[in-house]
Amino acid sequence: MTRAPAIHRKGFGLKEHIEDDLAQKYHSHTLAYLLSHGNELHLGDLHIFLANKFGFCYGVERATEYAYETLQHFAGRKIYLLGEIVHNPYVNNQLRQKGVVILNGLQQKQMDYSFIRPQDVVILPAFGVTHTALNRLQQRKCEIVDTTCGSVLTVWKRVEYYAQNGFTTIIHGKYPHEETIAVCSQISKYPAAKYLVIKNATEGMSIADFIGGNISKKEILRQFTGRYTTGFNPENDLQKIGFANQTTMLGGESRQIAEIVREAFAARYGEEQTERHFRSFDTVCSATQDRQDAVRDLLAAGDLDMMMIIGGFNSSNTAQLMQIASESVSSFHIQDPGDLISKQEIRHQTFPAMKVRITDNWLPDGAVKIGITAGASTPTRKIGQVLYRLFELKNIPAHQIKRIVNAT
Ligand code: SF4
Numbered sequence: 001m002t003r004a005p006a007i008h009r010k011g012f013g014l015k016e017h018i019e020d021d022l023a024q025k026y027h028s029h030t031l032a033y034l035l036s037h038g039n040e041l042h043l044g045d046l047h048i049f050l051a052n053k054f055g056f057c058y059g060v061e062r063a064t065e066y067a068y069e070t071l072q073h074f075a076g077r078k079i080y081l082l083g084e085i086v087h088n089p090y091v092n093n094q095l096r097q098k099g100v101v102i103l104n105g106l107q108q109k110q111m112d113y114s115f116i117r118p119q120d121v122v123i124l125p126a127f128g129v130t131h132t133a134l135n136r137l138q139q140r141k142c143e144i145v146d147t148t149c150g151s152v153l154t155v156w157k158r159v160e161y162y163a164q165n166g167f168t169t170i171i172h173g174k175y176p177h178e179e180t181i182a183v184c185s186q187i188s189k190y191p192a193a194k195y196l197v198i199k200n201a202t203e204g205m206s207i208a209d210f211i212g213g214n215i216s217k218k219e220i221l222r223q224f225t226g227r228y229t230t231g232f233n234p235e236n237d238l239q240k241i242g243f244a245n246q247t248t249m250l251g252g253e254s255r256q257i258a259e260i261v262r263e264a265f266a267a268r269y270g271e272e273q274t275e276r277h278f279r280s281f282d283t284v285c286s287a288t289q290d291r292q293d294a295v296r297d298l299l300a301a302g303d304l305d306m307m308m309i310i311g312g313f314n315s316s317n318t319a320q321l322m323q324i325a326s327e328s329v330s331s332f333h334i335q336d337p338g339d340l341i342s343k344q345e346i347r348h349q350t351f352p353a354m355k356v357r358i359t360d361n362w363l364p365d366g367a368v369k370i371g372i373t374a375g376a377s378t379p380t381r382k383i384g385q386v387l388y389r390l391f392e393l394k395n396i397p398a399h400q401i402k403r404i405v406n407a408t
Contacts, residue, residue, distance in 0.1 A: 007144045011062075011069050018068040025094055026056070026064070028384030033405040041387070043401065046394040047369040048387060049302060051294040055383055057287030057376035059149030060086045063126035066147045070123055071098055074143065078120045082133060083178055085125050085147065086377035087315035089335060116140040127178050127247075128152045130185035151247050151285035152179060156186045158281045162242030163193035167279060168232075170207065170261070171197045172254045173246030175227050177316055180246050188229065194237045197227040204257035207241075208264035210234055241265075241278050247285040248317035248376070250324070251292060254284055287376050288317050295321050295373050299328045304371040305364065307331040308390070310383055311375030313349045313356060318375025322351045325373070332362065336382050337389040363393060 031050075034041055039050040056064075063085055070079060081102045084092045092102060100123070103111065111133070116122060118141040124134070128148040137144055162169045169187055173180035175197040187195045198204055206223055209215040220234040241261060245254040258280040265277040299307070307325035311318025313335055325331040332348040334340065339347040346362040349355065370390065374383045388398050 007138075007146055008066075008070075009146045011066050012073040014069040014072045015065065017072050018065065022064065022068060026091075026379035026381050028380040030384045030387065030401060030405050031055075031380045041401070041404075043391060043396045043404075044394055045367045046391055046396060047367065048390065049298060049304065049369065049371045051291070051298045051371065051373040053287075053290040053294040054372070054374040055376070055378050055380050057285070057291075059126050059151060059285070059287065060091075060377050063147035063149065064091060066145055067095055067100070067123055070121060070145045071100070074121045077143075078117070079123065080116065080120065081123045081125065082129050082137075083125050084314075085123065086127075087312040087318075088375075088377040088379070088382075089312055090379060090382055091377065111136070113137060113140050116142050118142055121145060124148060125178065126152070128156070128182040129178070130182050131189050132185060149247070149285070151283075151287070152182070155179075155183055155244055155247060155283040158244050158283060159183055159187050159195070159242070160189075162244070162279065163187045163190040165242075167240045167242035168194040168196065168237045169242050169244060171195060171244055171246065172199075172204075172249050172257050173197050174199060174249075174316055177246060179248070179316075183244070183246070184229075194229045194232050196224055196229075196232065196237075198224070198257065201253055201256050201260065204260045207238065208260045210238055211261070211264040211268055213268075239277065243278070243280040244283045246316065247283060248288045248320060249284055250320050251282070251284040251289045254282060258282075288320070291317065291321060291373065291376060292324055295324045295371075298371045298373070299325065302371070303369065304329050305369045306362075307371040307373070308386065309333045309373055309375070310386055311335070311378045313354075315375045315377050318378070319351065319354070321373050321375060322349075325371070326351050329371070332359075334386070337385040340386065340389045340393060343393050368394070 034050055041048040067085055079100050081100050085095060113136050121143040122137055124146045126147050126149045159169045171180060171183055180197055184195050187193045210220050217234045243258045262274060262278050266274045269277060307329050309318060309322045309325055309331060322331060322333040332346055334348050341347060343363050344360055345358050347358050350357060391401060
């Protein structure tokens with residue numbers, strides 16, 4: 001007898017069974033203390049300033065909880081994860097150590113899921129999976145635990161609206177980030193619908209130039225090769241544009257692109273006709289925006305010597321924090337405390353080249369003021385460990401920090 005495949009989207013009510021495990025793996029008592037005591041710590045030569053918002057967002061917390069509940073609820077079953085649950089190696093490794101098998105997310109389209117049996121369980125990550133991947137999994141009749149974040153689903157709804165109403169969706173996003181690929185797949189459900197992915201305001205200008213008749217169709221097709229729907233024809237498909245963004249982009253840049261494109265339509269057709277040609281909906285999620293705002297506030301408040309940005313090297317929202325910080329002060333994007341190799345050497349990912357390299361002589365002698373933030377998929381525990389490592393490199397032993405934290 002065949003049975004309908006189950007898709008679980010609400011967790012399993014097992015929160016109290018996983019709380020201790022989650023707290024032990026992801027929480028930092030020290031960080032919790034600092035967040036309720038002014039976000040600063042000054043010991044010896046080292047002055048630490050924390051951003052007001054950083055680390056796990058609501059979507060990542062929810063996805064992590066669902067994954068841990070899944071392990072309890074389906075104990076003894078084979079559990080797969082379609083791609084990384086979030087873009088943080090520590091979080092993924094924790095699941096791996098519990099027996100979860102991570103399938104390569106970027107290959108979802110080509111993937112053959114025939115090895116998945118009905119009794120198996122597949123967890124879908126916070127940034128969602130493609131429509132095709134979901135269909136194929138459903139054909140396997142397995143249990144599916146969908147942790148797709150509500151803010152990602154908002155983007156899906158928006159682009160489906162555009163697809164159903166004859167608008168080509170322009171997505172400000174990173175191709176091939178899993179979230180953007182999944183968004184494109186929601187559009188591809190509609191055979192006549194089109195999309196185009198753009199990465200920055202410069203590319204937004206190209207679209208505006210095309211609308212204004214200043215560059216050719218050939219140039220658009222060349223510039224955006226591999227980032228539009230099969231059969232995309234700029235002459236027909238850039239007449240009506242609906243704008244959306246990957247949830248983790250720079251909010252300010254997304255709004256700027258939307259305005260550039262809107263103005264191009266206004267110049268061509270007149271202000272009163274613009275709405276017929278252009279719709280926009282800001283889909284940068286509030287968690288991303290809050291973290292970006294908090295970094296700007298931190299940079300504006302102080303006279304920092306450097307910023308430390310903690311998060312997975314493949315984390316989009318962490319890269320945006322790095323971009324903001326690096327425009328103002330010397331900044332290092334690291335994954336975990338092990339990247340603080342010594343006083344002399346730091347392993348970090350550069351921006352905008354996104355290359356992992358080791359830099360010498362990064363930590364000055366004498367007084368240093370360091371700002372700290374972390375991407376939405378970085379556990380607080382990792383941030384706390386970085387903090388302890390920074391003090392260690394400045395010859396402040398851990399017990400001095402613990403004495404302050406435990407004194408309350
Ligand atoms: S960054 Fe935003 S969209 Fe992504 S999981 Fe967090 S809340 Fe959801």
